[in-house]
Amino acid sequence: MKTLQRKSGCVIPYRVLALLLCGCFALQSHAQDLTGRLASIKARNTIVLGYRESSVPYSYYDNNERVIGYSQDIAQEIVKELKSAINAPNLQVKMIAVNAQNRIPLIQNGTIDLECGGTTNNKERAQQVDFSDTISVTETRLLTRSNSDIHSFKDLNGKTVAVTAGTTSERYLRSYVQQKNADITIIASRDHSGSFMTLETGRAAAFFMDADVLASQRATARNPQDYVVTGEPQTHEAIACMLPKGEAQLKAIADRTIARLETSGQGEALYKTWFMSPIAPKGINLNLPMSDALKAVFQHPNDQPMDD
Incomplete structure (x- = not known):
């Protein structure tokens, strides 16, 4: 490889020098691009x-x-x-x-x-x-009360489930209900804290959402031990x-x-x-x-x- 000898004695390969010069020119012209x-x-x-x-x-x-x-x-x-x-x-x-x-x-x-x-x-x-x-x-699962009889999706029949509106979890849940003709009532809240409140106040038996969101809602609850993340993952996202x-x-x-x-x-x-x-x-x-x-x-x- 050809090199450029500088007076300082440092040897710079021409290819490296070309890359450095191109980088400088690119920085100078970038704002215009x-x-x-x-x-x-x-x-x-x-x-x-x-x-x-x-x-x-x-x-x-x-x-x-x-x-x-x-x-x-x-x-x-x-x-x-x-x-x-x-x-x-x-x-x-x-x-x-x-x-x-x-x-x-x-x-x-x-x-x-x-x-x-x-x-x-x-x-x-x-x-x-x-x-x-x-x-x-992440993966989607269920958050329920620790003493709940809900341990999987098949246990949701006849139950009310909270979900956050506008999420992929809501879309999946509504599709599941339609395809399985499941007897599930859906309450969609504006945000995750609203969905958890629906579970906390007893208006829903489960909260369906990303597992990390469920874990965070459980951890920030007044009594975290009263809730458990359960059920087989429905999706990976x-x-x-x-x-x-x-x-x-x-x-x-x-x-x-x-x-x-x-x-x-x-x-x-x-x-x-x-x-x-x-x-x-x-x-x-x-x-x-x-x-x-x-x-x-x-x-x-x-x-x-x-x-x-």
């Missing part, structure tokens, strides 16, 4: 992040109504990468609360640029929005950040940030912080070890849904 949502973010010097108010441990309020959580930490890492990528060190961050019903419309109409909560990436939603690489993998359809530049920034976290060990540390350690506001520990499916994702980051 921004398109779509990135150009808009740069022009207004603000990125708008969607967050959830009660999706423990992904995105939720602490006692001071500060947004915290596993997904929130990942969102902040994406913002750091974005600031560097578009040369906007003073980029402002605006936060907007979303729920399961309005999060997709708010992405589609341009109100928010990126949503990192506990949103499932599936094929149907991928027709409307884009998703980042997977940040978590990929959790990811959500962004506008067709915004390849923004997606590339999100994906490379997530890939860096997951392959460097930083992502595993984040997971342990939020799923295996005491967390605010009550110092609860969800004790949810990383699944084999999520370990595989961390080894090979990807944006594939799990509803094949």
Whole structure:
């Protein structure tokens, strides 16, 4: 390989020098190459992040109504990468609360640029929005009272089940009732805390949702020992950040940030912080070890849904 000899005595391969020069030129011209949502973010010097108010441990309020959580930490890492990528060190961050019903419309109409909560990436939603690489993998189960006679889905006949409106869990449950002609009454609440309250007050015999959400609701209950996560998993789902359809530049920034976290060990540390350690506001520990499916994702980051 040809080399360039500098007066300092340092030998630089021409190929490496060419890459360095190309990188410098790319940085100089990058701001002019921004398109779509990135150009808009740069022009207004603000990125708008969607967050959830009660999706423990992904995105939720602490006692001071500060947004915290596993997904929130990942969102902040994406913002750091974005600031560097578009040369906007003073980029402002605006936060907007979303729920399961309005999060997709708010992405589609341009109100928010990126949503990192506990949103499932599936094929149907991928027709409307884009998703980042997977940040978590969950399964859907039931939360019941400890003294309940409900131990599986087949025990739900004649019962009332709570579920959070606008979620893939609600869609699955309604499909199950229709296909099985099951005698199940469904109560859909606006958010997870509302769904748990339906169970807590006795209006529902079970709460059907992602297992990590159920574990968090149980852990934050007045008497956690009164509830149990039970039943065979009904689905396995990929959790990811959500962004506008067709915004390849923004997606590339999100994906490379997530890939860096997951392959460097930083992502595993984040997971342990939020799923295996005491967390605010009550110092609860969800004790949810990383699944084999999520370990595989961390080894090979990807944006594939799990509803094949």
